[in-house]
Structures are given as structure tokens and as C-alpha cells.
Amino acid sequence: MEKHLFLGDEAIAQAAIDAGLSGVYAYPGTPSTEITEYIQNSAVATERGIHSKWSTNEKTALETALGMSYAGKRALCCMKHVGLNVAADCFMNAAMSGINGGLIIITADDPSMHSSQNEQDNRFYGNFAMIPILEPSNQQEAYDMVYDGFELSEKLGYPVLLRVTTRMAHSRAGVVTRPMREENKMNCPEDGRQRFILLPALARKRFKSLLAAQDGFVAASEESPYNQYFDAPDKKKGIITTGIAFNYLSENYPDGFENPVLKITQYPLPKKLVVRLVEECDEILVLEEGFPFVEEQLKGYLGIGIKVHGRLDGAIPREGELTPDSVALALGKEVKSFYSVPEVVEQRPPALCQGCAHRDMYDALNDVLKEYEGAKVFGDIGCYTLGALPPFRAIDSCIDMGASITMAKGAADAGVFPAVAVIGDSTFTHSGMTGLLDCVNENSPITIVISDNETTAMTGGQDSAGTGKIEAICAGIGVNPAHIRSMTPLKKNYEEMKQIIREEIEHKGLSVLVPCRECIQTITRKKKAAKQ
Amino acid sequence: MKTDIILSGVGGQGILSIAAVIGEAALEEGLYMKQAEVHGMSQRGGDVQSNLRISDKPVASDLIPKGSADIIISLEPMESLRYLPYLKEYGWLVTNSRPFINIPNYPVLDKVNEELDKLPHKVILDVEAIAKELGSVRAANIVMLGAATPFIGIDYDKIEDGIRRIFGRKGDEIVTMNLNALKAGYEVAKQIQTT
Ligand SMILES: Cc1ncc(C[n+]2csc(CCOP(=O)(O)OP(=O)(O)O)c2C)c(N)n1
Ligand code: SF4
Numbered sequence: 139m140e141k142h143l144f145l146g147d148e149a150i151a152q153a154a155i156d157a158g159l160s161g162v163y164a165y166p167g168t169p170s171t172e173i174t175e176y177i178q179n180s181a182v183a184t185e186r187g188i189h190s191k192w193s194t195n196e197k198t199a200l201e202t203a204l205g206m207s208y209a210g211k212r213a214l215c216c217m218k219h220v221g222l223n224v225a226a227d228c229f230m231n232a233a234m235s236g237i238n239g240g241l242i243i244i245t246a247d248d249p250s251m252h253s254s255q256n257e258q259d260n261r262f263y264g265n266f267a268m269i270p271i272l273e274p275s276n277q278q279e280a281y282d283m284v285y286d287g288f289e290l291s292e293k294l295g296y297p298v299l300l301r302v303t304t305r306m307a308h309s310r311a312g313v314v315t316r317p318m319r320e321e322n323k324m325n326c327p328e329d330g331r332q333r334f335i336l337l338p339a340l341a342r343k344r345f346k347s348l349l350a351a352q353d354g355f356v357a358a359s360e361e362s363p364y365n366q367y368f369d370a371p372d373k374k375k376g377i378i379t380t381g382i383a384f385n386y387l388s389e390n391y392p393d394g395f396e397n398p399v400l401k402i403t404q405y406p407l408p409k410k411l412v413v414r415l416v417e418e419c420d421e422i423l424v425l426e427e428g429f430p431f432v433e434e435q436l437k438g439y440l441g442i443g444i445k446v447h448g449r450l451d452g453a454i455p456r457e458g459e460l461t462p463d464s465v466a467l468a469l470g471k472e473v474k475s476f477y478s479v480p481e482v483v484e485q486r487p488p489a490l491c492q493g494c495a496h497r498d499m500y501d502a503l504n505d506v507l508k509e510y511e512g513a514k515v516f517g518d519i520g521c522y523t524l525g526a527l528p529p530f531r532a533i534d535s536c537i538d539m540g541a542s543i544t545m546a547k548g549a550a551d552a553g554v555f556p557a558v559a560v561i562g563d564s565t566f567t568h569s570g571m572t573g574l575l576d577c578v579n580e581n582s583p584i585t586i587v588i589s590d591n592e593t594t595a596m597t598g599g600q601d602s603a604g605t606g607k608i609e610a611i612c613a614g615i616g617v618n619p620a621h622i623r624s625m626t627p628l629k630k631n632y633e634e635m636k637q638i639i640r641e642e643i644e645h646k647g648l649s650v651l652v653p654c655r656e657c658i659q660t661i662t663r664k665k666k667a668a669k670q
Numbered sequence: 671m672k673t674d675i676i677l678s679g680v681g682g683q684g685i686l687s688i689a690a691v692i693g694e695a696a697l698e699e700g701l702y703m704k705q706a707e708v709h710g711m712s713q714r715g716g717d718v719q720s721n722l723r724i725s726d727k728p729v730a731s732d733l734i735p736k737g738s739a740d741i742i743i744s745l746e747p748m749e750s751l752r753y754l755p756y757l758k759e760y761g762w763l764v765t766n767s768r769p770f771i772n773i774p775n776y777p778v779l780d781k782v783n784e785e786l787d788k789l790p791h792k793v794i795l796d797v798e799a800i801a802k803e804l805g806s807v808r809a810a811n812i813v814m815l816g817a818a819t820p821f822i823g824i825d826y827d828k829i830e831d832g833i834r835r836i837f838g839r840k841g842d843e844i845v846t847m848n849l850n851a852l853k854a855g856y857e858v859a860k861q862i863q864t865t
Contacts, residue, residue, distance in 0.1 A: 141697075143693055172709070252708070306732070308707050309706040309707065310704065311703065311705075311729070311732075382732070385731045386733075389730040389731035463736050474737045475756070476737055477757055477789075478754065478755060479755060480751050482748070482751070482782055483752050484773060484776065486748075488714035489714060598709075
């Protein structure tokens, strides 16, 4: 037994290694990135040859992980919450086929949107696919639930979704580790064709199996040592916590709970425990990090059953992550500050680094677009999204990865001119390539800027799948090579860059511009690593 | 023993290396701790903060409740003020005096100092200047840590041990420089604490 100071993400990674992992498949995304990075940097993982290279997107990651599970080995697939939207097709259908080697899918949700476009709660996805969900309340539980989770997945025959949120993923605490297990041997399933070919006739059988498995999932939740009932004298109110909400409740009762508490960390809901709480208490307060997932299930559509308080009736704010303070207020306790934030304190938003290539790209693009009225620039997700802020104010949209190209196409179809897309290299290979083919097939009159910094910078500089291949990919997809224009975004090249941008906007068809210069943070990091 | 610490600064200033030394010392002391960090978007020159909680009993929440931080350690004066709602009535604010100006609307420094003046318990020092005098601006963080050490609840020599362990593999020279930086910061704070 060894105690380590681990981030929640690191606890997950170490647990997977210790449980006999054979491969992690992931696309970076805050707050999930450190799981895969930890495995990439782990000496034992390297020694064992555990697969840990980044995937091109979350869908390819999950499909590859499912393939490894098919072959009998234990696989981990990690993503940020919105990544599951990309992987959803495989996710829903992996619940139909079931698994062979243990498969844990990690979703790192980001309530309060510290670095995300939305705060979707992926427990709904777990419910939607009808598979078990784990939601640890602390770093030690994260370790233990992953360590035991592979066995759970293998025992039940289904993938397991494990949900963490930002505060758990990015908070450190002491974690005790367990002995390292051997990897599974390769062993393809004997009934593989019955399970993994989801033709309608077979799929109908699989769906019946999935439905029949539900009682077992509930039983597993009821037996789980991580779902705990704490009895207490005051039955006027019963409290349900999910995941890390338990910590905020405990913070407010350092000397023990006054009301019965049901701590939930495994779903589907442990029915017997929920029934006991509802029967023993007059009303229920639900504290959950995220959407009112448990609260809605308890309340029902009409809300005329039991009395339930939580996010829906305003006991807890409907949006944002929980804090010890929001929980204190919901418990009727006082929250007191002795000082307020003085008025002199100004906002300090993040900004593109000085010397960043995206800056030079935006400066040139902005200068040219001044010449056109009605120009719209469809942005995408990455460091270059910061081009939305002053001094650039250069983009008109940022929705989901890859949407720049396809939204520009749609807008051009509707008559917008010039319609420009700005997308990063990693985002382009993540999900811009398919949209580019749509544009090629119609020779859409849009100008696509692939701002290539040869890395996935926003999430900390991971390798980017298309490095060195961007122009070749575009040509391969069918863009006319005469309208694939490379350039080096530097001040001294401004006039040349502006000339090229102007020419390609004027071109009555599809153009791709590739300003390419490495991210300066990545360069610095590489230099440091080389020194050591 | 229980100390709640808020660390603050601007992305890239390196508040996490301060946390790493305190964490190392706390773990060695057999204390419980939780430390919520900020990664991702806010690291590109935006405001950053970290909640560090150490205690001889298990720590429940990763986040510090309002009005209960024992100390705010800040590498930037305006940033130190951002977290005042979390400070205890008689908590300590230990901050670098040198502003980091990367926004066009950074307030007039006198206004920031006026606000700092109002607080009952504070240590304000120019950690870059002190570090420079010692021969390395890169040790500014550790000067800051030294200035905070009297209020952390862990003995000075335990923090020194933490530095030895964290910087050990970088060589004796780096260790000695950081120990000197720690001492310089510590002495400034000690003087203020006793007067
Ligand atoms: C579906 C999805 N997966 C992951 C992310 C997290 N994410 C945001 S931007 C980004 C990468 C951006 O890389 P790139 O396009 O090369 O731009 P750069 O940051 O390097 O400028 C990632 C992985 C996300 N927002 N959505
Ligand atoms: S990290 Fe790299 S890509 Fe991102 S803003 Fe800085 S230099 Fe630009």
C-alpha cells in the first residue's frame, strides 16, 4: 500500500494501469486530458506496452477501445463531456453489443464551463444507453472504482460509464494504490457474431438482453459499497448526494449529519436505498453536481408525488457547479464573507500568447476583410477561438468542433459573401475533413483558413494527428491544388499573406489557406525537454 | 491543525510550484490535504487560482468556503483582492507588490494599494526584486512561499525539506538558491508579523 498525491485524473490513470489495462484511447479535452498524459508518461505503462497514443477524435477513440475489448483485453476511453456527443453513435451501440474485455468510458464533465461551450451532464447519456454509471465522490474512490470497474464491466458484460467533474478531475488528494494485476490474454468472444453484428434481427435480440440486464444493474448499485446510507435522527428531511456533492455536505456537518443521507456514486439508482429514504423522511433535498438528473427521476413529470427540493425549485441554483457555499445555503446555513471584492478589480480574460501565429493570421485576415461589407468568419474551437476577444474581434461563431467549415458552407449556400472558416489543424482532422468533402463536391465558394500550429495547443500541446499532412489531406479530399495556399504567418510576410487571402476570397469556388508556424509554447516545451 | 490557503496569480506565473512544495511538506508530515487546481483555458494569461487545504483530519470539500481562508498567497496584487470574500476576518494576505499588466484597463496601482492598506493582516513585498538580488528571478515564487511560511502551520524546516525533495534532482545549486529565496521571504514576513 502506497500513498500518492494524485489529481483525480491521475488516480483514474494509475488505477487503470494497476487493473491490467492494455490500451487507453482518447482525444484531449479539459478536464480529461491528464488521464491519458499520465499513462503516456508512466514507466510501467511503457514497459508493458500499454497503448496510449492520441486518437483523431472521440469516435475513433471509442471504436478502437471497443475493438480492443472485443479481443478480450481491458480498454479505457477518455473524453471531455462534449466528446461523448461525437462518440455517441458508438456509445449507444456498444451498449447493444456489450463488451468482452472490461471497457470503461470516462466522461469529464465541466459544470460552470471553466473551459467548455456547455455544461451538459453525461449521466443522461449513461441512462439513455441504459448502462451502469459510476460517479466517485473523491480521488480514492475514483481509483477504487476504476480498479474494480473493469471487473464490474466484465461481470455484467457491458461497458461502464465513469463520470467525473472538473473539481474532481483537477483536484489533488492522497490516494492509496493496490497491487498491479496482469493484463488479460487476447481472447475473441465465441458468441461474437451474435452480439457484434447489429443487423435488425440480431439487434432486436440484443436489445431484449440489454433490457433483461437492467435488474442486474440495479442490484449491482444496491450492493455497491460506494452507495451508502447514513442514518440520523431528524427525519423531517432526507438528503441525497451524488458524486462530489457528498463532500460539500460533509463540509457543512463536520460533527456528523443531522438528517439521513443517501450517498449515491453508482447508477442506475439503488432502488431499495432510495425507497428507504423516501419512506423514512417527509421531504428530500437532492444535491447533485450537474443537471437535476436524480431530482427529475424522483419528482416525476408532474411533481405531485413526494416533496423534492434541488435545482428545479431553486434550493440550489439551476446552473453552475456546486460549492460548499451553495450547499450551505440550501441547508439553511449562513454564509458569511468579511470582505467583498473591491471595485478596482478588473476582469483578466485569457488571451493569445504574444508571438502566437494565430495573431498574425488574424491581423492579416482582419485587414483584408475590412475591404468587404458583410463578411462573416465562422470560427472553431482551439486557442484561435480567443480571436473572438479584443483586439481582434475576428470571428462570428464557435459552436462545436468542425462546425466552422460546414457553417461557412451553409451560410454561403444562403448567399453570404465572403464566407470564411477559421479552424485549427487538430480540429480539422478531428471533424473538419468530412465537411471539407461536402464543400469539394459542390465547389462551395468559401475560404477555409486552417491555422496550423502543428499541435493541439488549447489543451496543453498534445500531438496533432495531421502534422505535416494538412495540404496533402486537402488535396486528397479533392481540393484543387491551385487553391491550396500555404504561408508562414509572420509580420514580415503580411503583404504576401494579404494578397493571397484577397485572391482566394475573389476565387469563385473553394479555397484552403494553410498558414503554418509552430505554437511558441510547444517550441519552449520541446526545448526544455531536450535540455533535460 | 487546519489551514485553508488560496493561491492566486496570472496564468504562467507558477502558483502551482508553491502549492507543490507545501503539498510535499504536508504529505511528509502525515497531514491530509486537497488541492483544487485550474488547468486549461484560464492558463493563457488569465487569472488563475488554486485552493489548498491541509489538516490533521480528513478534508471534505475540495473548495474553500467563503469567509474561511486562513491565508491568501498571491503573485499579483490585484489578483490577491479578487478572492477577499474567502478570507477569514483576521486571515493573512501575502502578496507580491509588483503588478502584472496584460490588460488595457489595469487599475491605477495606488488604488490597488489603497485597498490592500485597509486589511488588518498583510505582507506585501516585491518578490521579483528580492529574487533578483539573490541572483535568480526564477526563485520569485519561493520568496513568496517564504513570506507565507509563518502562517501556513507547517514548521519552517519542514518547508525547507519540501524544497530539497522537489528541487533535489535539479542539483545542489538550484536547491541552495531556493533555500536562500525561502529565507529572504520568510524574514520579511517575520518582521511584519512581530511588529
Ligand atoms: C468534441 C470536443 N473534443 C475536445 C474538445 C477540447 N478541445 C478544445 S480545442 C481543442 C484542440 C484544438 O486544437 P487545434 O484545432 O489544433 O487548435 P490550437 O488550440 O492548437 O490553436 C480541443 C481538443 C472540445 N471542445 N470538443
Ligand atoms: S499556446 Fe500556442 S497556439 Fe495557443 S495562444 Fe499560445 S502560442 Fe498560440
